[in-house]
Amino acid sequence: MSDVTTPPAVLRLDAVSKSFGSNRAVRGVSLSIQPGQVIGLIGENGAGKSTLLKILSGNYRHDEGTIAVNGREVQFRGPADALRAGIGVVHQEQSLFTNLTIAENIEVNTPIGRGGVNRLGLYNWRRLYADAAQALDLIGSHLNPKTRVSDLSFVDRQMVEIARAIRVSAASHTTPLVILDEPTAILERTETAILEREISKLRDIGSVIFVSHRLDEVMRICDRVVVMRDGELIADRSVDDVTEEELFRLMVGRETHAAVRNRRSIEPATKPVISIQDLTRAGSYTDVSIDAYPGRVLAILGTSGSGREAVARAIFGAEGFDSGSVSIAGYSGRPSIKKAVALGVGYVPAERKTEGMVGEMPADQNITLTHPGSAAIGPFELPRRRLSLARLWFEKLDIRPREPEHMLQDFSGGNQQKVVLAKWLNSSDLKALVLDHPLRGLDPGAAETVNAQIRSVCDDGTAIILIPDTIDEALDIADDIVVMRDGRISGVFDLGHDNPATLDLLERML
């Protein structure tokens, strides 16, 4: 794949492999990246993208193959070595110190005796702030370096991570290489656009490897796209020679077959499963009234300041409210999570790692955690039944690898999400399901699988309340759409008879 006439590649991989036990996560990957290139890395959940990137960041050691940075072969013994070689990484998991300032996070790897850290190891704060401001300026951000990271929105946190990655790269006095593992997955679409613009600009100062499941995004930002499947690199294309449909087929190994939903209006006689009236929480949302009906998907659209997540959490009892009422299947007393679960409500949180799963527990136990279903006889859970029940869900949702006895934290992000979903689907009497960004981090094929599953429980009579990532996702699957802006409802559509355009919805959001 190398080209002799060009300058040495910023990065060259030769037959790099890495296994976890018997699971060969990365198999013989060869790749070379030229200065000023933006490479899109795509692949299904569990294809090995993060593993490959973690090899490059020194977090994992590869079993076979060689890595060369700027023409020199390297051996990383730890993250510090990769940093020294000038590889800056923004990991899939948020990796900023939220209790520290922006400046410190960016300058965290400044060696003693350089920049804002003097030879005695003492910090010169003024210098540190100035250097950080400069790094931010480089990517066109005007954040105040003295701000604490916990006070930042998600886009801005990503910007800080990128600034840090570039700073690391620049310190090596070579062409910076910045690696971004799904930086847009947790962002709203409006925020993504800002980030996209900045990533495109990086081309002028260095090279970029960019991972995303949003193919349109990849097509817009990148020069070249490489596709991974089952740990192997199976395609390497210029974006000019490839279409989104083709990329989808390469990734998933089949055509897309998103079914068009047959929509009906709400029938006059049906009673809502969940009905919220004039719900208000100071500083978050005001006078929100929403009805969710059995057998219908209700999507709530809005930007990050709209308060839609808080409303969803209030329905599940995960957050309090000041006034108004939430009634679930006729019950409208004091809401609590326990009560909500008892009444047959499920909730897939956006913060999967902290609220949705127990990472140190095997996947099968995570599935039977709330509703043991057929895995239990009375209060006793039978391990063997639990395992076979879990296998069923693994099959149905195509969770990979098919090893439900493994710790959930060792699964790839997308597959963890499917396990969380299975936990609620395992209920025999699911009346309503609240889904907060359920497709976050899922590859397009997996998104189809999950959407199909959501539709099927919905058709069985469950009411779905969905906080989608994108407007398209809402138009794709919803029967009703509620739009929120600044804590108030700014639009209600019954897709049975309304046909709102994307711009129409966008206008009500902003």
Added chain:
Amino acid sequence: MVHNALSKQSAVGIDTTAIRIRESVIERRARFRGLAEPLSLLMALAVLIVVFSLLNERFLTTSNFQNVLTQSAIPLIVAVGATLVILLGSIDLSVEGVMGATGMTWILLSANSRGGVDLGPWAWVIALGVALVLGVASGLIFTALKVPSFIVTLGMWYVGLGIATMLYGTDLLPRLEDEGLKGWTSRISFGLPNSFWVALLVIGLGILVLRSTRIGRVTLAIGNSETIVRSAGLPAFRVKVAVFAIAALLSGLGGILATVQLDIGSPTVGSGVLFIVIPAVVIGGTHLGGGKGGILRTVLGVFLLTILNNGLILSGVESSYQSAVTGAILVAAIVFAAWSQRDRLRVAK
């Protein structure tokens, strides 16, 4: 959904001013939050002082003021180390054991009633060396063997006490002979007790280390997330051991000063200090989970507890009630501190 042509539309025309305005509000709110907590502590202090001075006229006198400062000096010194350890997200329970071992070592190597050797300044070096060894041992066992700091330092407490008791033996009480040192801690220089000057120096150094050195900053980072510290290639191991060593050194210093103050060597010179120091750190607002807090807040916490004890004694409250009151205040303070961050999905561990 992948092939939906509409998706391109959302990339155009975003109004970022709204986002910026929201951010400036967030920033202002954050600044206020930073002030609010110490302010409520200062207010609590003020209330205590007013109440006690109304209850007893001896409370608001220069001599009682100096008395309070002397009483707070040793807890302050030890609390600086404890704050650093708690900022890591760990805890150091070995304080009293280290104080005992260091204090005994020091007095037996200085001029004392048992005779023996008088090493002068070397007694300080060797005694603090004992503290350092205990601290590094805790730190290494904790970091290398990954035993919870709670358990390691609980053990080290008793190791320290054991060493102190062995040194104590069955001989006469070792009494301080050096006339210049006797009563040194409570003697007044430039208006303040000597031991309080030492405490001020330690607090100053502590703040410098925490604010402006790699050790201090990495300590805060570890308290936030050790996984991230490691993947950022920062020296988590070294810093953790160093912080335990610093904490033990400060406990040792406290042990020597306590021995000077008591005039005699005793394995239990430190008794009661742990139960001032840890609550003071927590009342000050440093999170037990690590990563958030600071030394000045701890200083306020120590003052709050010392003034409370002092005021209760002056008001004639029995000592058995005193500990109950201190305990109740601790619990109330923690509930108060946690109240603002309550959220039903948050769990306490």
